[in-house]
Amino acid sequence: MNTHHERGIALVLALFLMTALSVLGASLMFLSQTETYASMNYRMMSQARYAGEAGIQKAANYLFDSGQYPIPGDAAALANFDRTVSPVTLVSNGEPVVLSATAAVASNYPVAAVQTAFNATAQGTLAAGNATITYSAYATLLSMQVFESYGGTPNVVQTWELTGTGGLTGARNATVEVVALIETPKVAANTYGAFATNSGCGALTFGGNITINSYDSSALSGSTTPTMQADGGDVGTNGNLSISGSVDVQGNLYSPRTGVGTCDEGAVTALTESGSAQVSGSVVQLPTVVTYPPPVVPSPSPLADVGLSSGGDQATTCGALGLTPGAIADVSAGTAQCNVTGDTITINGNGSTLSLPTLSLSAGVDLVMVASGPVAAQYNFNSISLAGGSTIGASATSPTESVLVNVVGKNPDSSDIAVPIDFTGGTYAAVTGCGTCSDYDASILQFVYGGSGEIRMTGNSGAAATFYAPDASVTFSGTSDLYGSVLANRINTTGSGNIHYDQRLSHDFWVAGHPMVGTFTWKRY
Numbered sequence: 001m002n003t004h005h006e007r008g009i010a011l012v013l014a015l016f017l018m019t020a021l022s023v024l025g026a027s028l029m030f031l032s033q034t035e036t037y038a039s040m041n042y043r044m045m046s047q048a049r050y051a052g053e054a055g056i057q058k059a060a061n062y063l064f065d066s067g068q069y070p071i072p073g074d075a076a077a078l079a080n081f082d083r084t085v086s087p088v089t090l091v092s093n094g095e096p097v098v099l100s101a102t103a104a105v106a107s108n109y110p111v112a113a114v115q116t117a118f119n120a121t122a123q124g125t126l127a128a129g130n131a132t133i134t135y136s137a138y139a140t141l142l143s144m145q146v147f148e149s150y151g152g153t154p155n156v157v158q159t160w161e162l163t164g165t166g167g168l169t170g171a172r173n174a175t176v177e178v179v180a181l182i183e184t185p186k187v188a189a190n191t192y193g194a195f196a197t198n199s200g201c202g203a204l205t206f207g208g209n210i211t212i213n214s215y216d217s218s219a220l221s222g223s224t225t226p227t228m229q230a231d232g233g234d235v236g237t238n239g240n241l242s243i244s245g246s247v248d249v250q251g252n253l254y255s256p257r258t259g260v261g262t263c264d265e266g267a268v269t270a271l272t273e274s275g276s277a278q279v280s281g282s283v284v285q286l287p288t289v290v291t292y293p294p295p296v297v298p299s300p301s302p303l304a305d306v307g308l309s310s311g312g313d314q315a316t317t318c319g320a321l322g323l324t325p326g327a328i329a330d331v332s333a334g335t336a337q338c339n340v341t342g343d344t345i346t347i348n349g350n351g352s353t354l355s356l357p358t359l360s361l362s363a364g365v366d367l368v369m370v371a372s373g374p375v376a377a378q379y380n381f382n383s384i385s386l387a388g389g390s391t392i393g394a395s396a397t398s399p400t401e402s403v404l405v406n407v408v409g410k411n412p413d414s415s416d417i418a419v420p421i422d423f424t425g426g427t428y429a430a431v432t433g434c435g436t437c438s439d440y441d442a443s444i445l446q447f448v449y450g451g452s453g454e455i456r457m458t459g460n461s462g463a464a465a466t467f468y469a470p471d472a473s474v475t476f477s478g479t480s481d482l483y484g485s486v487l488a489n490r491i492n493t494t495g496s497g498n499i500h501y502d503q504r505l506s507h508d509f510w511v512a513g514h515p516m517v518g519t520f521t522w523k524r525y
């Protein structure tokens with residue numbers, strides 16, 4: 001066979017194959033290099049992003065720490081801010097309020113010391129292997145709300161937009177911007193029939209024959225008895241609810257704990273129940289422990305302890321209380337502070353806070369405190385005790401008026417009083433003089449205590465009131481019903497005294513809630 005025309009074909013094929021293999025090899029080398037660059041870019045971007053987040057975290061830590069950042073609260077400081085717009089602007093020049101640790105953005109916050117502290121806190125460097133990354137942040141004030149916190153003290157909550165920048169310099173640079181919203185919300189102080197702030201076993205203990213339910217006093221007036229609802233009687237605790245006997249919680253249990261069963265301090269369950277006790281609603285897990293701010297504790301009255309008996313002399317009684325005596329019409333009109341008529345003692349601060357000593361009411365004595373509105377009339381007592389059918393209550397002329405009883409819990413020498421509120425045998429609430437008010441309106445009479453002593457309510461008659469004492473222990477016994485709400489460190493209820501939660505409280509009293517981070521975004525330059 002003649003094959004001379006096929007000479008050299010092997011060489012051609014070999015060259016084609018070598019070319020193909022070279023292209024394939026080059027492609028693989030290029031792909032490998034691309035993956036290396038992609039990994040390096042992702043690493044640099046991640047490092048820069050984490051640096052930007054570090055700036056956000058540093059700025060947030062500063063703004064959330066009241067020891068570093070004093071939120072403006074007095075009238076003079078608040079006057080610098082126009083709070084009617086968002087972002088909040090300076091009254092002096094109409095510019096948005098800014099705190100900055102970034103060179104490209106200038107601070108204009110009206111307090112120079114705050115500018116300096118923020119600038120020092122919200123920037124810095126971090127080591128990332130052999131590289132150094134930098135971070136900085138600036139904050140723009142979006143909103144600023146002033147409200148009266150539970151306890152009669154003004155409070156301010158703010159919302160800031162934080163912008164953090166993270167950078168990595170070297171042969172290749174990377175810059176990432178991170179934006180987040182941080183805020184301290186205003187939250188309702190009374191959303192439970194009973195809440196115990198303690199995180200241990202039996203923080204909230206109900207025994208005996210007790211029902212926890214709810215009603216709404218906002219549509220009631222006079223002595224009309226409210227219609228109870230077989231739901232809405234929610235209770236909560238940072239720890240464990242222990243119920244026994246014939247307890248019926250006609251609502252949900254809220255707790256950051258989980259599980260039903262025996263509680264042990266090493267493994268705290270949400271609910272321990274025995275007998276025919278039950279929670280008719282659900283056990284709802286809270287995302288975290290709930291912290292309620294302690295109320296401001298006033299200075300104790302320097303006056304000596306005062307015991308009030310029936311049939312007392314007006315001049316002597318009012319003098320012992322440090323108050324100006326007068327006719328009942330003068331007390332109502334605000335030209336006198338104290339009146340004694342029979343067994344009834346009426347006092348009126350006339351727009352000013354009254355500082356009163358330790359007060360003990362004996363059998364049959366009725367103490368009436370005149371209310372005011374829209375800001376509650378405040379009466380500070382070192383301590384209060386009732387016995388033998390004595391009463392303490394409020395006199396209001398409209399549903400917008402209220403009385404705030406702030407119990408100091410200290411003697412004139414500032415030593416602690418073990419039982420600053422003792423209502424054994426007495427009645428702790430009664431509304432008088434208001435035809436349009438409801439006797440069951442729990443917002444009219446408020447008891448606030450900032451100490452860690454014991455509150456005893458062991459009588460056989462009760463009415464409407466709210467109790468806010470986040471560090472105290474509360475003991476209910478007897479047949480006294482509470483119409484309203486109670487918040488304390490520990491709550492122990494026995495006997496047959498029910499708790500009826502007044503739903504109007506959920507929109508009447510406010511405290512500053514947990515600081516939180518909201519919207520979070522980032523972008524790469």
